Amino acid sequence: MELLPLWLCLGFHFLTAEWRTRSAVATAACQRCCKLVDGVADCREQNLAAVPSNLPPYSQTLILDANPLKTLWNHSLQLYPLLENLSLHSCRLERIGREAFLGQARLRSLALPDNSLSESYKETAAAFHSLRALQRLDLSGNSLTEDMAALMLQNLSSLESVSLARNTIMRLDDSIFEGLGHLQELDLQRNYIFEIEGGAFEGLTGLRHLNLAYNNLPCIVDFSLTQLQSLNVSYNNLEWFLASGEEAAFELEVLDLSHNQLLFFPLLPQSSKLHTLLLRDNNMGFYKDLYNTSSPKEMVAQFLLVDGNITNITTVNLWEEFDFSDLADLRFLDLSQNQFQYMPDGFLRKMSSLSHLNLNQNCLMTLHIGEHEPPGALMELDLSQNQLSELRLTPGIPGCLRSLRSFNLSSNQLLSVPTGLFADAGNITTVDMSHNQISLCPQPAGLDGVGPPSCVDFRNVASLRSLSLEGCGLGTLQDCSFQGTALTHLDLSGNWGVLNGSTTPLQNIALTLQALSLRDVGLSASFTELDFSGFRNLRDLDLSGNSLTSFPRFRGSLALQTLDLRRNSLTALPQGAMPVQLMTSLRTIYLSQNPYDCCRVEGWGALQSLHTISDLAMITCNLSSRVIRLVDLPRGTPQDCKWERVNMDLLYLVLILPSCLTLLVACTITFFTFKKPLLQVIKSRCHWSSIY
Ligand SMILES: *[C@@H]1O[C@H](CO)[C@@H](O)[C@H](O)[C@H]1NC(C)=O
Numbered sequence: 008m009e010l011l012p013l014w015l016c017l018g019f020h021f022l023t024a025e026w027r028t029r030s031a032v033a034t035a036a037c038q039r040c041c042k043l044v045d046g047v048a049d050c051r052e053q054n055l056a057a058v059p060s061n062l063p064p065y066s067q068t069l070i071l072d073a074n075p076l077k078t079l080w081n082h083s084l085q086l087y088p089l090l091e092n093l094s095l096h097s098c099r100l101e102r103i104g105r106e107a108f109l110g111q112a113r114l115r116s117l118a119l120p121d122n123s124l125s126e127s128y129k130e131t132a133a134a135f136h137s138l139r140a141l142q143r144l145d146l147s148g149n150s151l152t153e154d155m156a157a158l159m160l161q162n163l164s165s166l167e168s169v170s171l172a173r174n175t176i177m178r179l180d181d182s183i184f185e186g187l188g189h190l191q192e193l194d195l196q197r198n199y200i201f202e203i204e205g206g207a208f209e210g211l212t213g214l215r216h217l218n219l220a221y222n223n224l225p226c227i228v229d230f231s232l233t234q235l236q237s238l239n240v241s242y243n244n245l246e247w248f249l250a251s252g253e254e255a256a257f258e259l260e261v262l263d264l265s266h267n268q269l270l271f272f273p274l275l276p277q278s279s280k281l282h283t284l285l286l287r288d289n290n291m292g293f294y295k296d297l298y299n300t301s302s303p304k305e306m307v308a309q310f311l312l313v314d315g316n317i318t319n320i321t322t323v324n325l326w327e328e329f330d331f332s333d334l335a336d337l338r339f340l341d342l343s344q345n346q347f348q349y350m351p352d353g354f355l356r357k358m359s360s361l362s363h364l365n366l367n368q369n370c371l372m373t374l375h376i377g378e379h380e381p382p383g384a385l386m387e388l389d390l391s392q393n394q395l396s397e398l399r400l401t402p403g404i405p406g407c408l409r410s411l412r413s414f415n416l417s418s419n420q421l422l423s424v425p426t427g428l429f430a431d432a433g434n435i436t437t438v439d440m441s442h443n444q445i446s447l448c449p450q451p452a453g454l455d456g457v458g459p460p461s462c463v464d465f466r467n468v469a470s471l472r473s474l475s476l477e478g479c480g481l482g483t484l485q486d487c488s489f490q491g492t493a494l495t496h497l498d499l500s501g502n503w504g505v506l507n508g509s510t511t512p513l514q515n516i517a518l519t520l521q522a523l524s525l526r527d528v529g530l531s532a533s534f535t536e537l538d539f540s541g542f543r544n545l546r547d548l549d550l551s552g553n554s555l556t557s558f559p560r561f562r563g564s565l566a567l568q569t570l571d572l573r574r575n576s577l578t579a580l581p582q583g584a585m586p587v588q589l590m591t592s593l594r595t596i597y598l599s600q601n602p603y604d605c606c607r608v609e610g611w612g613a614l615q616s617l618h619t620i621s622d623l624a625m626i627t628c629n630l631s632s633r634v635i636r637l638v639d640l641p642r643g644t645p646q647d648c649k650w651e652r653v654n655m656d657l658l659y660l661v662l663i664l665p666s667c668l669t670l671l672v673a674c675t676i677t678f679f680t681f682k683k684p685l686l687q688v689i690k691s692r693c694h695w696s697s698i699y
């Protein structure tokens with residue numbers, strides 16, 4: 008009995024000893040797993056429960072991301088007084104000891120995203136007070152409210168960049184960023200901010216970049232942050248944006264107001280350096296028709312500003328305010344996904360430096376192209392997905408679109424374009440006219456003289472390289488539609504009968520063409536002469552969705568890399584039809600959705616070994632009435648086909664055999680049952696007959 012305590016003690020001692028050695032092993036192991044390079048100790052994802060104590064004391068950067076630290080204890084960093092960067096991403100931190108950063112006079116960058124610092128924010132805020140040199144602080148994803156954030160940022164006057172993204176901030180008052188005079192960058196995206204008090208950013212004289220994306224702001228009025236270079240208020244509920252009427256010079260260069268509910272074009276500062284204005288996905292339009300005024304200059308909006316118990320009515324003359332706003336430096340304007348039905352005269356003229364204009368997905372019906380409108384510097388114009396039925400070109404002013412490189416007119420209702428529109432645009436390389444019902448010049452002889460010429464002319468547009476005419480309802484191409492061009496990319500998909508069985512209409516561009524799409528154009532079995540031998544630079548050929556029964560012809564030197572033959576009527580694999588050279592250049596071939604005959608897929612193994620078939624798993628073949636995936640087919644297909652035939656014979660045999668046997672048995676029984684009488688009958692008959 009007296010021995011029992013001794014045993015227990017020994018046992019306990021033994022256990023603790025073992026535990027100690029284990030923990031020693033763990034730290035030793037972790038010294039090895041922290042990567043140490045040039046003063047950087049990278050210990051991420053090492054399942055550490057505390058800051059390791061055996062790292063080099065001269066470490067400047069310590070990365071402890073994704074370790075379950077939970078608490079950053081007092082003095083746990085005191086072994087590393089030279090730290091400049093500390094990263095504690097996703098460490099489940101709830102508590103930071105108020106003396107944890109004592110002596111960290113050199114710490115410049117502290118990253119604490121995705122922790123739970125709202126738990127004991129007061130102690131954490133107290134800990135930050137010793138960070139005298141801190142420049143970058145990342146507190147994103149910590150469930151912080153505005154009061155917690157204010158406390159944590161208090162007196163951190165050295166800060167240059169702060170992220171409070173993904174927290175639960177709802178209001179910004181004038182105290183939250185007090186004393187952060189050196190702050191240049193402030194990220195507040197993905198909070199619930201619905202109100203910003205006047206003066207909230209007042210002390211931030213150095214602020215350059217402000218991100219308020221993904222909040223609930225209903226409007227921005229009296230915007231007066233003249234020092235700001237970029238402002239991002241995308242994904243809010245903004246109905247209007249109104250800069251202060253002062254004549255102060257704004258530094259603003261980039262303004263992102265996309266994905267809001269703006270009804271009017273924003274009223275921008277009268278003097279700014281704005282070069283990028285993003286207004287995608289709003290409800291903007293011009294409302295001349297609605298107001299029934301003879302000139303847009305009489306358009307007036309009244310803003311009701313409620314501040315506490317004071318209500319102010321501000322009357323803004325939309326057109327004049329717009330007239331005053333300074334857009335001379337604007338280079339990039341995105342107006343896509345809005346409600347614009349027209350562009351007022353003079354609207355684009357103000358933007359003399361504009362190089363990219365996106366008007367995709369609006370309700371434009373006509374567009375007038377004249378001198379300086381759009382401005383001569385324009386390089387990219389996207390008018391796709393509107394209801395354009397007419398483009399008008401002021402006659403006698405050549406070179407309106409002289410800098411234009413890319414012109415997207417896809418998905419409109421154009422039947423033609425003004426004569427010489429493309430020929431005039433001397434730098435144009437890319438035109439997308441897909442999904443407009445047009446015909447190309449020259450028109451077939453029979454149609455000449457029937458009304459005014461309403462064809463689109465691409466002949467002699469020497470700079471043109473890429474042209475999409477998908478789904479344009481083009482008739483059969485004439486032989487010289489692309490004469491004088493050096494097209495490298497051409498899309499003729501979805502124009503039924505466009506080639507009428509020969510590649511002759513493409514002969515002018517056969518040598519330059521690199522990518523050709525002939526999807527769903529009705530190429531059929533009768534076109535045995537579909538010959539791509541002259542297309543020496545062709546790399547990418549799409550022949551899917553036709554009715555080809557045989558492999559197209561490729562002779563001579565070829566550079567073909569991608570070939571798409573899906574959705575055709577091929578029954579055999581293109582084995583012998585592929586010249587050796589094609590087999591070597593080809594990198595990708597699509598062959599699925601053809602009714603291959605399983606018994607005619609000889610050479611399948613050879614193709615497979617080239618590793619060029621991208622849709623291998625989807626290729627099927629027909630075997631009697633079954634559809635089998637080619638990959639499931641055993642190798643040496645011909646024998647299997649014979650076997651399959653033998654098998655079918657056997658099946659018939661098995662089906663027929665019982666019937667035959669039954670019949671045979673029945674016959675035998677009948678035979679033996681009626682043997683005697685039958686014989687007698689015969690005999691008697693013979694007997695009778697013998698009488699004669
Ligand atoms: C600290 O991190 C910043 C980027 O966050 C980097 O530019 C700087 O070089 C790092 N400093 C050290 C000492 O690693």
Ligand SMILES: *[C@@H]1O[C@H](CO)[C@@H](O)[C@H](O)[C@H]1NC(C)=O
Nearest residue numbers: 079080081102103104105106
């Ligand atoms: C840090 O030390 C202070 C006293 O200086 C103490 O109140 C606090 O609880 C300690 N915090 C931690 C996390 O150890």
Ligand SMILES: *[C@@H]1O[C@H](CO)[C@@H](O)[C@H](O)[C@H]1NC(C)=O
Nearest residue numbers: 132133136161162163164186
């Ligand atoms: C912050 O600084 C102000 C003045 O610079 C000082 O009065 C105040 O006590 C400081 N607050 C804290 C919490 O250190």
Ligand SMILES: *[C@@H]1O[C@H](CO)[C@@H](O)[C@H](O)[C@H]1NC(C)=O
Nearest residue numbers: 196218220239241261263285
């Ligand atoms: C604005 O912020 C959103 C969300 O982070 C981002 O997607 C967008 O690119 C930003 N805009 C600019 C101009 O940087």
Ligand SMILES: *[C@@H]1O[C@H](CO)[C@@H](O)[C@H](O)[C@H]1NC(C)=O
Nearest residue numbers: 295296297298299300301302
């Ligand atoms: C617009 O105003 C004119 C006179 O000012 C009037 O004749 C016309 O009917 C009005 N149109 C609409 C649509 O209200």
Ligand SMILES: *[C@@H]1O[C@H](CO)[C@@H](O)[C@H](O)[C@H]1NC(C)=O
Nearest residue numbers: 312313314315316317318319
């Ligand atoms: C507006 O509110 C302030 C206090 O918030 C009060 O002193 C003032 O009398 C109020 N004014 C009116 C017109 O109600």
Ligand SMILES: *[C@@H]1O[C@H](CO)[C@@H](O)[C@H](O)[C@H]1NC(C)=O
Nearest residue numbers: 312313314317318319320321
């Ligand atoms: C209301 O408007 C007046 C004059 O425009 C201005 O002085 C005053 O500050 C405004 N008040 C508010 C609350 O905006």
Ligand SMILES: *[C@@H]1O[C@H](CO)[C@@H](O)[C@H](O)[C@H]1NC(C)=O
Nearest residue numbers: 367391392415417437438439
């Ligand atoms: C033209 O716009 C359409 C629709 O917005 C788009 O799908 C297409 O890729 C664009 N074309 C070019 C050449 O950028």
Ligand SMILES: *[C@@H]1O[C@H](CO)[C@@H](O)[C@H](O)[C@H]1NC(C)=O
Nearest residue numbers: 383384406409410432433434
């Ligand atoms: C191409 O664009 C440049 C720059 O905008 C312009 O100076 C030049 O005249 C244009 N070339 C032609 C052939 O129009």
Ligand SMILES: *[C@@H]1O[C@H](CO)[C@@H](O)[C@H](O)[C@H]1NC(C)=O
Nearest residue numbers: 451482483484504506507508
């Ligand atoms: C298509 O080609 C056939 C024979 O090559 C010709 O008879 C027919 O007129 C052509 N169709 C068109 C629309 O050019």
Ligand SMILES: *[C@@H]1O[C@H](CO)[C@@H](O)[C@H](O)[C@H]1NC(C)=O
Nearest residue numbers: 578602603604629632633634
């Ligand atoms: C192959 O099978 C498909 C689907 O059952 C059928 O539509 C097609 O006609 C068959 N083709 C041949 C050649 O048997």
